[in-house]
Amino acid sequence: MKNVTFTKRLKQIVDNKRIAVVGMGNVDRADDGFGIKVAESLKLEFPDRIFIEDEGMEGILNTINERKDIDFVVFVDTVDANEKNGTLLIIEKENIEDIKYSHKIPLKLYLSLVDKPSCIIGIQPEQLNFMQPVSEEVVDGIRKTIKMLKSVMKDNVGSEEKD
Amino acid sequence: MKKIKIDILSRVEGHGGILVTIDGNRVEEVKVNIYEGPRLIEQLLIGKDYKECLNIVPRICAICTLSHRYASIRALERALGVSVKKKVLLMRDLMLLGEIIESNALHVFVLALPDFFGFPSITEMLQEHREIIMTGLKIKEFGNLVMKTTSARMIHGENPIIGGFGKYPLNKELNEIKRKANELVPMAVNAVEFLSSVKVPNFCEGKEKITFMCLNSGEEFGFVGDTVLISRGEERNVDEYENLTNERVVSHSYAKRCTYKEKTFTVGAIARVNLLGERLKGESFKYFKKMYNSRWEKNPLFNSYAQLLEILFVLEKIPSLIDEIKRFKNPEIEIPEKVSGRATGAVEAPRGTLYHHYDLENGIIIKAYIITPTDQNLDEMERFLRIAAENLLKKSKKDIDSKLEMVVRAYDPCISCSAHLVKVVHK
Numbered sequence: 001m002k003n004v005t006f007t008k009r010l011k012q013i014v015d016n017k018r019i020a021v022v023g024m025g026n027v028d029r030a031d032d033g034f035g036i037k038v039a040e041s042l043k044l045e046f047p048d049r050i051f052i053e054d055e056g057m058e059g060i061l062n063t064i065n066e067r068k069d070i071d072f073v074v075f076v077d078t079v080d081a082n083e084k085n086g087t088l089l090i091i092e093k094e095n096i097e098d099i100k101y102s103h104k105i106p107l108k109l110y111l112s113l114v115d116k117p118s119c120i121i122g123i124q125p126e127q128l129n130f131m132q133p134v135s136e137e138v139v140d141g142i143r144k145t146i147k148m149l150k151s152v153m154k155d156n157v158g159s160e161e162k163d
Numbered sequence: 164m165k166k167i168k169i170d171i172l173s174r175v176e177g178h179g180g181i182l183v184t185i186d187g188n189r190v191e192e193v194k195v196n197i198y199e200g201p202r203l204i205e206q207l208l209i210g211k212d213y214k215e216c217l218n219i220v221p222r223i224c225a226i227c228t229l230s231h232r233y234a235s236i237r238a239l240e241r242a243l244g245v246s247v248k249k250k251v252l253l254m255r256d257l258m259l260l261g262e263i264i265e266s267n268a269l270h271v272f273v274l275a276l277p278d279f280f281g282f283p284s285i286t287e288m289l290q291e292h293r294e295i296i297m298t299g300l301k302i303k304e305f306g307n308l309v310m311k312t313t314s315a316r317m318i319h320g321e322n323p324i325i326g327g328f329g330k331y332p333l334n335k336e337l338n339e340i341k342r343k344a345n346e347l348v349p350m351a352v353n354a355v356e357f358l359s360s361v362k363v364p365n366f367c368e369g370k371e372k373i374t375f376m377c378l379n380s381g382e383e384f385g386f387v388g389d390t391v392l393i394s395r396g397e398e399r400n401v402d403e404y405e406n407l408t409n410e411r412v413v414s415h416s417y418a419k420r421c422t423y424k425e426k427t428f429t430v431g432a433i434a435r436v437n438l439l440g441e442r443l444k445g446e447s448f449k450y451f452k453k454m455y456n457s458r459w460e461k462n463p464l465f466n467s468y469a470q471l472l473e474i475l476f477v478l479e480k481i482p483s484l485i486d487e488i489k490r491f492k493n494p495e496i497e498i499p500e501k502v503s504g505r506a507t508g509a510v511e512a513p514r515g516t517l518y519h520h521y522d523l524e525n526g527i528i529i530k531a532y533i534i535t536p537t538d539q540n541l542d543e544m545e546r547f548l549r550i551a552a553e554n555l556l557k558k559s560k561k562d563i564d565s566k567l568e569m570v571v572r573a574y575d576p577c578i579s580c581s582a583h584l585v586k587v588v589h590k
Contacts, residue, residue: 056317058304062297109286113300 007148009090010074013119016156017071020064021046021149024053024077024107030132031125035076037134038121038145046153057110065115072117076145077107079122086137088144091120121145181571183552190552193545195571197418208531213239213523217324220519220533225318226269229262229310230512231533232323234519237387237508239325242523243499250491251327257484258313258323259386259510260477265306266513267432267470270575271358272299275467278569279361295357298350302474305343309481312336326497337485344481348446351475355450358471367551367570368462373543374426375434376407378511384435384442384476386511392438393423401509404518408534420542421534427542430515431574432469433459440472447476463547463573470513470575502526512536514575537576544574 023039025032036052043050049070051060064070081089096108111118123145126135134142184192204223208216220235221228233255240247272295273285282288289296307317312332314320322329378388379398391399391407399407408421422428436443437459440451451472459465505522515536522530551570555563 054317056304056307058300059307062301062304106284106286109284109289112286112289113297 006088006090006144007151010119010121010148010152011155013090013092014072014074014152014156017117018069018157019072019074019153020049020051020067020070021074021076021153022051022053022060022064022110024075024110028130030127030129031123031135031138032078032128033134034078034123034125034138034142034145037142038076038149041142041146042149042153045150046157049153049157061110061113065113070116072119073114074149075107075110075118075120076149077120077122078125078128079107079120081122081124083124085124085126085135086141087124088141089120089122089124091122093118096120121149179576181548181567183548183567185552185556188556190549190556193548193552194415195541195544195548197416197541201417205531205533208521208528211528212526213243213521213528214325214526216521216528216531218321221319223533223535226266227262227512227514227517228319229258229314229323230510230517231519232314232320233259233387234508234510234512234517234533235521236323236325237510238506238519238521239508239523240499241506241508242504242521243325243501244504245326245497245499247327247497248491248494250331250488250494253484253488253491254313254328254331255323256385256387257481257488258310258320260481260484261306261309261313263306263386263511263513264474264477265303265310266575267474268299268303268306270513271467271470271474272296272303272354274572274575276358278565278572279358279363279467295354298354302347302351302354302478305340305347305478308343309340312340324496325499327494328496331493334489337489341482341485344478348475348478351471351478352446352450355446355454355471355475358468359450359454363458363462363464363468364566364569365458365462366554366566367464367547367573368458368554369547369550370461372460373433373437373463374423374428375437376423376428376430376516376539377435377438378509378516380439380442380511382442384439384444384447386435388509388511391509391516393428394438401507401518404507404509404520404532404534408518408539410534410538416541418541419538421539422542427546428539429463429543429574430536430539431466432473432513433463433466434515435511436469436472443472443476445476445479447472447479450475463543463570466573466575505530515539537574540574540576544571544576 021039021042023035025035027033027036039050039052064073093111123138123141126137179197182194216235217232221232223231277285277288280288311317315322375394376391379390379392380388389401407423410419410421413420443451503524507520509516509518517536518534520532521528547570548567551567555566
């Protein structure tokens with residue numbers, strides 16, 4: 001997906017709502033660190049609107065549901081969509097097919113637990129092995145996702161954060 | 164737009180499965196297999212300074228991290244003759260209660276409830292029962308808060324150490340925990356009421372009473388002790404852990420198995436409530452009296468009910484525990500005077516009795532032995548899977564896979580969230 005198209009589509013979906021970003025994954029497992037690395041980078045600029053899975057999902061979801069200044073939630077995570085490695089995807093809530101229990105609580109469940117509109121920014125990983133480096137394609141995806149989310153966030157919450 | 168299926172990719176913490184072989188209407192074989200490779204934690208400890216032990220053993224499990232830490236501390240302090248002040252013991256109680264509530268809430272509300280209501284997962288259940296699931300997540304979040312406050316991190320906290328704590332929480336942090344516990348009690352009561360309205364299936368109900376084991380916590384219901392209570396009135400010291408568990412290796416699984424007097428037995432919340440239920444207090448005691456009956460002694464599906472009663476007990480207990488903690492000054496860390504010794508320490512982890520044993524010579528670990536609750540329950544799971552399969556075959560083969568999964572999930576094993584848990588082979 002082209003960078004410009006991706007950003008444009010994300011802006012359309014978000015529709016000027018005040019967003020929060022939840023970074024998910026495991027930095028010890030190569031490309032699975034995608035969501036966490038994106039969130040860690042954005043947290044420096046938007047500390048009140050970025051959540052990282054390791055902080056505890058129950059608390060994150062309850063906080064997001066209770067906060068009146070959050071209208072839209074973007075989950076960032078690695079997804080297996082049978083795409084080329086490093087492919088970035090925006091997945092809207094209604095387009096997630098049902099998934100079975102696995103070792104990790106399904107993303108669809110998290111989306112269901114949030115009372116607010118949400119979407120997923122996902123990336124197709126190349127490798128998920130323990131203590132392996134992040135692949136070049138995903139490193140590139142991390143960089144692009146940070147840039148695009150910054151752009152969207154500055155448009156709809158940037159001024160608010162500065163006030 | 165094309166539909167995308169998302170498979171969960173990471174944070175794998177356990178691999179397990181069930182193989183049930185059926186010949187006609189006869190159950191030929193039942194095997195619970197743990198595929199996860201051995202991690203050799205006990206061997207890793209040999210030759211290490213005992214002070215390193217607490218950095219290693221909690222990594223056995225990210226859910227029961229504090230139970231492992233606490234059992235290890237108890238064993239090491241006994242071996243080295245360390246005696247700690249009352250405040251330390253109360254703080255350790257608090258941290259363990261946090262872990263019990265966090266783990267029990269995860270199992271009851273996220274993993275087990277869909278089984279009782281006939282939903283394939285919590286995702287589908289959310290549509291009809293959103294309020295109860297959100298209650299569960301609030302309770303789980305509270306457990307996380309208690310663990311973080313006492314151990315300094317939500318997972319693998321390093322604050323509890325031999326001889327005391329690295330630092331103590333501020334009174335305002337403790338007050339916040341107390342406030343939240345009080346706030347959650349009515350929600351937990353509603354959850355108990357909600358679950359008590361559900362009829363527990365009898366397809367895995369045995370004819371004989373289950374042999375239960377748990378630590379004797381003294382006059383009050385609790386999770387720490389030096390002796391083990393066994394159904395029918397037996398009581399043994401935790402030092403006899405080898406004779407209590409008789410661990411053995413089986414060829415079809417990486418996990419060891421346990422029996423007591425050549426019979427399978429059950430540990431965990433259902434064991435604690437069966438053996439210590441009369442020691443519950445307040446609302447949890449009221450609901451224990453209301454809900455408990457002789458079926459709890461024969462049917463593992465009541466484990467979720469027992470876990471929920473424990474949640475209620477813990478929420479009611481925490482405010483008074485905090486008041487007591489605040490009465491004491493922060494004590495100095497006790498330094499061991501000995502460097503050699505041997506001892507066993509045990510705590511009730513959320514899933515059952517957890518034993519740690521160490522032999523130390525000149526500060527070096529020369530023997531380490533850890534027996535986890537799931538190991539103790541595996542033979543019992545196979546026994547009840549056979550009972551369930553035989554009962555189900557008499558009626559209908561419909562949904563047999565999901566019902567057998569329900570039996571295993573009832574024990575809340577670390578593999579309970581594995582996909583494709585059951586494989587049924589019809590000859």
